[in-house]
Amino acid sequence: MNKDEELLVALRKVIRAIDLRSKQLNKDVGLTGPQLLVMQNVGKDPGIMARQVAENITLSPATVTSILDRLEIKQLVHRVRSTEDKRKVGLFLTEKGQDILQDAPLPFQEHFTNRFTQLEEWEQSQMVATMQRIAKMMDAQNIDASPLLEVGNLADKVEVDIAPTTDKTKK
Amino acid sequence: MNKDEELLVALRKVIRAIDLRSKQLNKDVGLTGPQLLVMQNVGKDPGIMARQVAENITLSPATVTSILDRLEIKQLVHRVRSTEDKRKVGLFLTEKGQDILQDAPLPFQEHFTNRFTQLEEWEQSQMVATMQRIAKMMDAQNIDASPLLEVGNLADKVEVDIAPTTDKTKK
DNA sequence: GTAAAATAGTTTCAGCACGAATTAATATTC
DNA sequence: GAATATTAATTCGTGCTGAAACTATTTTAC
16 A cells, blocks of 8 residues: 555544544533534634634634534524624623533543643654644645745745734724 | 644644545546545445445445445446345446546545655655554544453554654654 | 625535444354 | 344434525725
């Protein structure tokens, strides 16, 4: 088997592990991984816009909308339309949501996190760097789509600008 | 941000990239990534059982069934119930399926694969090892959860030696 | 002021993904 | 041979996912 195939097989296993963990979470505490991620974002930054949450956790707005629907049905999150700009929707945890978030487990496997934090510092760094590099290499397709960029040294030049903090103040 | 959080953010990006690629594939050639993976498996090993395919690509049997449904509707794959053991279903590509598989692009980003194969040998190995290690660390929860099954050589399952770590001699 | 563009969010639609329950067939045990 | 267990595949229900189309609103351009 080629190395790239091996890599992708390993990747599939990781993806599956995350999905399974999410489903187990749902059984245990009634929240899936993505739902927990959204709630953490809202809890950390009350009033945050849906768009911002989507960017933070690397999901499309449509997906976040559907997740918010479920969270609102469960009475864990509250949507409040802004009065000054009625396009915007601020997000807040309900009391019940805050309580649940308090003693909710980690969104991604606590087992994994525990193990990971036990590694040597340099090993952690190395793993992070590798993952980020893979992410960057995969993202490259999007950049290819726009012919404007000059590609000299790919590994160094490819930059993905995902979430610029809102500087919509002036435009 | 903690290192483990950074790692998981990068992971989310990779997962998203794979999903986006799959959807783009579907638009381009009418086949998603998982569909293509199934077809490759069937093409490589005609008559293969559904169960085996599921294992090969790390998916549950239920998922493979639904994928096969779509492939059969598109007339790309043919299901043939075994006569000797009628529980079993053998899978075969139709002629149309073979044609399409021939000039189908790579299931995972060709951009990525190209870039990856251009890396130095040691870098590839290192990336593969890291991914496998992450996969293993995440998988550990399953093993922890069912201590009943493991009788003697748990050590073999849990602590299989990962490829010689990092070739730091070349940094 | 009005037309055009941009923005935030939603809806719709199709596919992926899995566990649990189910069906059908085969294997095992007594 | 009949009861029991196992196996292969499917069905069902639910959630995640994003593109595309849509609504409503705000901003920009003329």
